[in-house]
Amino acid sequence: MAQAFQKTTCPYCGVGCGVNMVLPSADNDPVPPVSGDEMHPANFGRLCVKGSSLAQTLIDHDRLLTPSIHGHSASWDEALDTISDKIAQVVKDHGPDAFAFYLSGQILTEDYYVANKLAKGFIGTANVDTNSRLCMASAVVAYKRAFGSDTVPCCYEDLECCDLLIMVGSNAAWTHPVLYQRIAAAKQKRPHMKVVVIDPRQTATCDIADLHLAIKPGSDAAIFSYLLCHSDRANVLDHSYMADSTSGFDDALKCAYEATPSLSSTADFCGVPEEHLTLLANWWADIDKTVTFYSQGINQSSSGVDKCNAIINCHLATGRIGKAGAGPFSITGQPNAMGGREVGGLANQLAAHMDFATPGARDLVQRFWQAPNMASENGLKAVDLFQAMEAGKIKVVWIMSTNPMVSMPDTAQVRRALEKCELVIVSDCKNNTDTTTMADILLPATGWSEKNGTVTNSERRISRQRGLLPAPGEARHDWWAICEVAKKLGFQSAFDYQGAHDIFVEHAALSAFENDGTRDFDIGHFHSMTQAEYDTLVPVQWPVPKGQPEGTKRMFTDGQFFTSDRKAHFIPITPVLPQQASNQEWPYVLNTGRVRDQWHTMTRTGDAASLARHTNQPYVEIHPRDVKALGLQDQGLARLVSPSGQAILKVKTSRATSPGQVFAPIHWTQAFANASVVSNLIPQVVDPLSGQPESKHAVIRLEAIAKKVLFGSILSRQTLDLSDFLYWCRIPSEHGFYYEVALSSAADVEKTVRNLTLQTGLSEHWLEYQNPLSGQSRMAWLEEDQLALLLYWHSKPNNLSMDWLVTKLAPDSRVLEQERLAILAGSLAQAEDKGEIICSCFQVGSKQIQKAVAEGVGSVAELGSQLKCGSNCGSCIPELKQFIPSDVEKSA
Numbered sequence: 038m039a040q041a042f043q044k045t046t047c048p049y050c051g052v053g054c055g056v057n058m059v060l061p062s063a064d065n066d067p068v069p070p071v072s073g074d075e076m077h078p079a080n081f082g083r084l085c086v087k088g089s090s091l092a093q094t095l096i097d098h099d100r101l102l103t104p105s106i107h108g109h110s111a112s113w114d115e116a117l118d119t120i121s122d123k124i125a126q127v128v129k130d131h132g133p134d135a136f137a138f139y140l141s142g143q144i145l146t147e148d149y150y151v152a153n154k155l156a157k158g159f160i161g162t163a164n165v166d167t168n169s170r171l172c173m174a175s176a177v178v179a180y181k182r183a184f185g186s187d188t189v190p191c192c193y194e195d196l197e198c199c200d201l202l203i204m205v206g207s208n209a210a211w212t213h214p215v216l217y218q219r220i221a222a223a224k225q226k227r228p229h230m231k232v233v234v235i236d237p238r239q240t241a242t243c244d245i246a247d248l249h250l251a252i253k254p255g256s257d258a259a260i261f262s263y264l265l266c267h268s269d270r271a272n273v274l275d276h277s278y279m280a281d282s283t284s285g286f287d288d289a290l291k292c293a294y295e296a297t298p299s300l301s302s303t304a305d306f307c308g309v310p311e312e313h314l315t316l317l318a319n320w321w322a323d324i325d326k327t328v329t330f331y332s333q334g335i336n337q338s339s340s341g342v343d344k345c346n347a348i349i350n351c352h353l354a355t356g357r358i359g360k361a362g363a364g365p366f367s368i369t370g371q372p373n374a375m376g377g378r379e380v381g382g383l384a385n386q387l388a389a390h391m392d393f394a395t396p397g398a399r400d401l402v403q404r405f406w407q408a409p410n411m412a413s414e415n416g417l418k419a420v421d422l423f424q425a426m427e428a429g430k431i432k433v434v435w436i437m438s439t440n441p442m443v444s445m446p447d448t449a450q451v452r453r454a455l456e457k458c459e460l461v462i463v464s465d466c467k468n469n470t471d472t473t474t475m476a477d478i479l480l481p482a483t484g485w486s487e488k489n490g491t492v493t494n495s496e497r498r499i500s501r502q503r504g505l506l507p508a509p510g511e512a513r514h515d516w517w518a519i520c521e522v523a524k525k526l527g528f529q530s531a532f533d534y535q536g537a538h539d540i541f542v543e544h545a546a547l548s549a550f551e552n553d554g555t556r557d558f559d560i561g562h563f564h565s566m567t568q569a570e571y572d573t574l575v576p577v578q579w580p581v582p583k584g585q586p587e588g589t590k591r592m593f594t595d596g597q598f599f600t601s602d603r604k605a606h607f608i609p610i611t612p613v614l615p616q617q618a619s620n621q622e623w624p625y626v627l628n629t630g631r632v633r634d635q636w637h638t639m640t641r642t643g644d645a646a647s648l649a650r651h652t653n654q655p656y657v658e659i660h661p662r663d664v665k666a667l668g669l670q671d672q673g674l675a676r677l678v679s680p681s682g683q684a685i686l687k688v689k690t691s692r693a694t695s696p697g698q699v700f701a702p703i704h705w706t707q708a709f710a711n712a713s714v715v716s717n718l719i720p721q722v723v724d725p726l727s728g729q730p731e732s733k734h735a736v737i738r739l740e741a742i743a744k745k746v747l748f749g750s751i752l753s754r755q756t757l758d759l760s761d762f763l764y765w766c767r768i769p770s771e772h773g774f775y776y777e778v779a780l781s782s783a784a785d786v787e788k789t790v791r792n793l794t795l796q797t798g799l800s801e802h803w804l805e806y807q808n809p810l811s812g813q814s815r816m817a818w819l820e821e822d823q824l825a826l827l828l829y830w831h832s833k834p835n836n837l838s839m840d841w842l843v844t845k846l847a848p849d850s851r852v853l854e855q856e857r858l859a860i861l862a863g864s865l866a867q868a869e870d871k872g873e874i875i876c877s878c879f880q881v882g883s884k885q886i887q888k889a890v891a892e893g894v895g896s897v898a899e900l901g902s903q904l905k906c907g908s909n910c911g912s913c914i915p916e917l918k919q920f921i922p923s924d925v926e927k928s929a
């Protein structure tokens with residue numbers, strides 16, 4: 038019998054896919070517990086590999102279950118008393134600005150709303166910032182400069198009905214996979230549709246590109262300045278639209294001509310062939326229905342706001358906005374980055390899309406909230422906030438749903454700041470993150486599948502997340518913890534909510550309060566919604582003002598904007614390169630970003646062994662020319678050194694990056710590897726307008742790690758202290774603990790083995806195999822026929838599959854007499870070796886795919902019917918194509 042499912046929303050990326058979740062039941066029903074919601078307008082039933090693996094992340098591994106104060110378990114009451122007493126004391130002694138929230142685009146709108154209300158209206162500080170500062174703060178400021186409001190004009194359908202799609206600084210194939218697949222499907226149906234990717238790196242997204250501009254890092258604004266000039270030269274300016282709906286064009290055009298006087302100077306500035314730029318310019322001139330889709334390659338830049346406005350200028354000049362298939366579309370990363378913007382959850386926002394600078398706004402919000410202590414000016418943006426903390430000015434910080442010890446630039450500075458701060462409160466679902474280890478007070482939060490509320494996706498669509506599972510241990514909702522502290526501070530009536538529904542309707546009422554069409558964000562239709570209506574809310578795009586329940590697909594269809602003159606503003610742009618340029622001392626440029634199967638700091642995706650198999654270790658992608666010049670070894674280790682820090686990463690030789698540039702993913706933390714936190718290397722350089730860090734750019738040195746390094750793989754029944762290793766990385770596995778490691782020298786083996794036997798309490802007896810010719814040495818400890826510890830040493834970096842060996846760590850697994858040799862020889866393991874996993878859904882590896890292709894399989898579709906790979910979520914299709922010789926030729 039099929040089980041009933043409930044609808045909720047995926048907690049990962051800003052696509053905001055609808056998810057059906059089967060509630061646990063006693064019988065073993067074959068229906069998968071998580072599937073795509075066919076009715077949800079973001080995904081129509083599709084899920085990517087992360088969404089499909091959600092069930093695997095519901096396990097309670099390392100869950101934070103009780104509050105604690107200075108490492109000792111405490112009751113909620115004790116923890117909340119300690120927090121409110123301390124806040125009251127610092128506010129009294131040092132003023133309200135000694136307190137700060139550091140929040141996240143991964144809390145729900147209702148959580149965000151009460152945090153913002155408490156700080157800005159009741160404690161009296163606008164020190165409410167969030168990891169969205171690292172994510173889309175530049176896009177927000179640019180929209181506001183141009184439109185007078187932070188309004189995303191487009192919707193997902195525009196990506197399917199445009200004729201030219203320019204994807205800038207986005208690797209959507211891996212980061213917004215369901216949207217990418219919608220685009221790929223639309224392009225297949227409409228072959229005239231052109232896709233252009235602008236990214237210094239060749240990425241999986243280039244798979245559908247008709248043109249890839251591998252620009253010099255940071256040079257994007259010059260491309261769009263050139264397109265603005267070209268629109269003028271090619272006579273495709275929309276003069277009547279500009280006259281009716283915009284102002285400031287002449288200055289912007291003059292500036293663009295100064296910045297990009299010729300094709301050759303622009304091509305040179307951007308480091309691209311002139312033919313590529315000409316092709317793009319011709320398409321831009323010839324094709325009216327154009328969407329520019331942009332993400333972190335644009336935003337995370339010291340000139341991020343200008344880059345966004347350079348894009349918006351081009352759309353305004355050609356009237357390509359407010360129409361089907363046209364617009365400047367900033368795509369959000371986190372599931373509720375948009376919800377955060379809606380409540381005003383950034384230090385330079387007030388509430389409900391109002392700012393401190395908007396005349397009358399502070400008074401309006403004060404009256405609506407009946408707030409006793411309204412903040413009156415912007416608070417500190419993330420980087421400034423942590424610097425003020427180090428300087429002793431922020432004395433209490435409440436960090437919620439983010440891991441700044443990994444994600445902020447210059448994490449050593451973040452450590453110093455948190456050490457200095459008198460009270461660090463961290464609300465998280467996990468016990469052991471790089472930030473929870475810095476907390477004075479830990480508060481256990483409910484997580485996805487347990488909490489109730491709303492999130493808003495990249496196309497302004499509000500969807501419900503539904504609490505379907507019970508909260509484990511003493512975990513509580515984030516909004517509840519904030520409201521309890523507010524009440525203890527004396528603000529009972531303003532925070533006396535019975536549930537998320539109460540908060541949502543208040544938020545809706547504020548959005549409509551004295552609005553009358555003056556503010557874009559208006560969801561007044563919901564102000565009187567009942568609990569039952571909230572519980573059955575279907576996904577809807579804002580604005581949804583009173584009397585207009587339908588939702589709004591596209592904004593600015595009438596050419597009216599939210600500036601004082603109701604016109605959109607052109608901004609004159611002078612393109613600049615990243616603030617730090619490489620030089621003799623720091624000859625390489627580091628670019629950072631995401632991999633397909635991991636989410637941020639791996640606190641959730643790191644629980645799914647199957648997701649670890651695509652990319653199992655932190656790596657740095659380096660062009661073969663540089664690998665050779667630096668004497669590095671492919672798959673070996675490199676040390677990356679920047680003026681702010683260091684990291685050790687595995688070398689991945691790749692032509693995807695250009696010589697002189699390297700790329701490293703951001704995901705690995707100290708909980709997963711000893712020396713691979715990439716944000717260590719990033720300087721605290723920010724955009725002057727948005728405060729967004731230049732997280733995509735550091736100047737670095739690369740060093741080969743001495744040749745005598747001994748590499749190893751370790752399997753263990755228990756976690757190990759590997760602090761005397763040069764390098765270790767824990768790879769999530771189905772059973773036990775699996776580490777890839779390196780020792781500085783083979784001479785350290787004896788001491789290391791002694792240390793490991795002491796730690797594990799294992800005997801001095803082990804099975805051993807040595808091959809002096811190959812430098813291999815292997816040791817296994819068995820306890821009552823069960824594998825307890827296995828050490829494999831190799832003198833060269835090795836890609837041995839540990840799949841079969843890991844199964845021997847399963848609790849009921851026995852090592853049979855005849856398998857003892859296989860354990861040391863690894864022979865059975867190799868018989869099972871699938872190679873690097875390409876398709877995570879069906880765990881199909883590169884070696885299996887290569888074999889099928891060698892045997893005559895000639896297309897991705899045939900691969901799918903033979904091996905199943907690519908036939909579920911489709912996230913791996915760009916990679917599968919790389920195995921098919923005819924497809925590789927086509928893309929070359």
Ligand SMILES: Nc1nc2c(c(=O)[nH]1)N[C@H]1C(S)=C(S)[C@@H](COP(=O)(O)OP(=O)(O)OC[C@H]3O[C@@H](n4cnc5c(=O)[nH]c(N)nc54)[C@H](O)[C@@H]3O)O[C@H]1N2
Nearest residue numbers: 206207208212254255332333334370371630631633636637
């Ligand atoms: N698998 C996965 N998906 C995710 C996430 C995740 O952690 N894992 N996180 C989510 C979040 S919060 C976000 S914000 C999004 C981010 O989504 P994206 O922005 O698509 O992801 P990134 O990999 O950070 O960066 C995108 C690209 O910017 C390029 N780039 C670097 N410098 C420049 C430049 O100067 N100009 C241009 N044009 N490009 C440049 C990089 O080479 C990279 O390919 O992903 C969301 N989706």
Ligand SMILES: Nc1nc2c(c(=O)[nH]1)N[C@H]1C(S)=C(S)[C@@H](COP(=O)(O)OP(=O)(O)OC[C@H]3O[C@@H](n4cnc5c(=O)[nH]c(N)nc54)[C@H](O)[C@@H]3O)O[C@H]1N2
Nearest residue numbers: 168171172438439440444464465466482629637638640732
């Ligand atoms: N160098 C470099 N740095 C970057 C980036 C980059 O591209 N390059 N990207 C930046 C971007 S775009 C982003 S968005 C950030 C992301 O960086 P972070 O926000 O630091 O990363 P997450 O791993 O998502 O952290 C979320 C934390 O919240 C916890 N959590 C999950 N759900 C809940 C909940 O409901 N309540 C509570 N209280 N806790 C919860 C998780 O366990 C986890 O510890 O990284 C930024 N940093």
Ligand code: SF4
Nearest residue numbers: 047049050054085088
């Ligand atoms: S694309 Fe994937 S990660 Fe993003 S919301 Fe959809 S299922 Fe979740």
Ligand SMILES: [Mo]
Nearest residue numbers: 171172370371
């Ligand atoms: Mo993000």
